[in-house]
Amino acid sequence: MKTRRDVLKIGGIASVSVCVSWVLRPLATEAEKVANPPRSASTGTYNPTEHQWRMVIDSEKCIGCGLCAKACKQENKVPPEPYYFRTWVERYVIKTSGKATQELRGETVVDSPNGGIDGFAPSSIPAEQVLRSFFVPKLCNECDNSPCTKCCPVGAAFESPDGVVLVDKNYCIGCGFCVQSCPYGCRFLNPITRSAEKCTLCYHRITKGLWPACVEVCPTGARIFGDLKSKTPDNPVRRFVKEKKVQVLKPYLGTNPKVFYAGLDKEVR
């Protein structure tokens, strides 16, 4: 049973602690600055509000070499098991339809052995059964209306001011809600850090003025990357959206992906 005296004591302690914490607040800011020093002078300080990063995919150019998926794992230290991917490549095979049916296009077969990291061996489906076949690189769609950031209970999933959906690894509790909510299957729980992980457009590279690793190694220019706020007149992303007929994955979900694709077939999900 608490007496009035106890309550007053607690109140007093609380008031003091508020005062102390307000006094210590600037110190905490200092501590955070020390823990995360600004980057070296050569690259200057990065201001996220001055950029707007975009990746767009010209899937007609993809040859399925899988160098992007391989580079991504290497650059971002993604666990080697064949079910952890930040980016991967899918091979679509659309079969011819039987003569008896009214369908114009037959069954769709999708494969992605080890995410395409080791490249693709020629398909085992006999060529005479194939109507169309093509590769589609997949990555986080950086949705403008992203389900993953909405369902995070602790504010660890967010969209940065420069247009990238990121994970705060130190704040993620590993509940996996975001993994379930992503309709594109772009997230996973890292078994070592126990944190949700996803494509960051190589945030640690783009903030240093480098290209994402997948764009760096793509031999055919199927992955195009740029800054919408860049002042250079020839912006590859702007040129792409001007010249190509673009679409997004699963538009009916209303997630408003910011990763645009050119040359997708209707079967691509």
Next chain:
Amino acid sequence: MKIPPQISRLLLLTVVIVLLFMSAKTILVPVSFGQYGWYRGQALKENSSSGIAFAGHEACEECHSDIVKRKAGARHKGLNCEACHEANAAHAEDPNVSPGKITNPQFCLRCHVKDFAKPEKFPQVDAHEHAGKDACGTCHDPHRPSESPAK
């Protein structure tokens, strides 16, 4: 007017609860939370702080201008060095670190193996039909595939 004791006690309790809440909030909420939105602003810096494995083509081209020249106008002009030569940030940082060699004879086939899923115009071969047992490098200079490698 004198405040009745039951009211003043309630007021005191309210003040104590508000103060407790504020102090808990100050202590528990990270400093940079809300800097840009409903997350820690500091997380942006943490995300950008990890090291790189791929140096990027600009770093390669600083020293290897001869290769850039050789590649110019060739079919492989659009390829960045690290597409084939693997991640080499360590070599770019310190040229004494060996960049490593492409030893896998199957490497070229990663791109050039025949597959109906590839764009039709992309050069693709059945290796046995095309070259028998010869390695790709016998006839093709990887930097300028239309020409034979310099002897």
